[in-house]
């Protein structure tokens with residue numbers, strides 16, 4: 001039986017979520033996506049119009065299929081959590097049932113079970129501000145969208161994940177080393193995500209026999225990264241200083257995720273896997 005994957009955090013063909021979906025599809029998995037509600041229309045339209053066809057091309061010459069796109073906003077767990085101004089916002093009125101609990105219920109109703117859960121999303125409204133200048137609201141928003149969203153996804157999805165299943169998130173070196181420019185509490189959010197990876201690995205490992213790992217990825221020019229503002233500097237820094245002096249290709253993260261999701265990684269859980277050309281090993285710039 002082929003595996004089924006739900007990948008949260010895909011709204012174009014530029015980010016890690018897309019690359020992971022593609023690598024899992026190439027390995028034979030059925031692909032379900034969770035797309036941020038405000039980005040849903042443009043993503044579905046672009047998909048339908050063939051804008052992503054070039055990047056849908058698999059090594060075997062076919063285009064990878066997306067079985068279903070679910071609208072999702074991972075900062076809300078249940079409809080009760082959605083504030084009135086969001087409910088009435090016309091960017092949110094385009095869809096229904098997009099809180100984490102509702103999406104999980106829809107996936108379960110549509111497909112019964114999944115094998116692979118991927119969290120490839122983050123948001124920090126004050127990411128361009130130094131931590132010292134970050135408001136409490138901005139800090140908590142970063143943690144809510146980038147860290148708790150993963151706890152919530154696992155809480156609602158793992159009960160219908162098949163034993164032996166695998167869950168993966170994406171993290172960044174700024175959790176453990178100071179990277180000026182990655183502000184707004186995003187460094188804190190990634191530290192929480194990595195710590196939660198260990199605790200959740202224990203909890204869902206014992207309860208559901210599911211593995212939980214996170215990939216610490218090197219810099220990629222995704223939509224989210226461009227919003228931070230220093231992505232070109234980070235890519236240049238990595239190319240100059242990492243053991244492997246090449247630009248990271250999102251497919252390299254996709255393949256690593258496919259490995260972690262596969263039986264080849266059946267004893268790996270609770271870990272941070274660095275897919276960053278080795279940059280994290282360096283203590284000085286050379």
Ligand code: NAD
Pocket residue numbers: 008009010011012014015016017035036037039072073074075119120121122123145170171172173216217218219220221222223224225
């Ligand atoms: P991306 O823009 O492709 O992905 C981020 C996605 O999160 C977007 O599709 C966005 O719509 C979605 N999103 C934001 N808030 C959401 C919410 N409340 N609910 C649902 N979806 C929401 O960018 P990316 O860089 O590929 O990011 C994917 C992951 O990789 C993130 O966790 C990011 O922190 C991590 N990462 C990125 C880099 C990098 O250099 N790009 C490096 C290391 C780790």
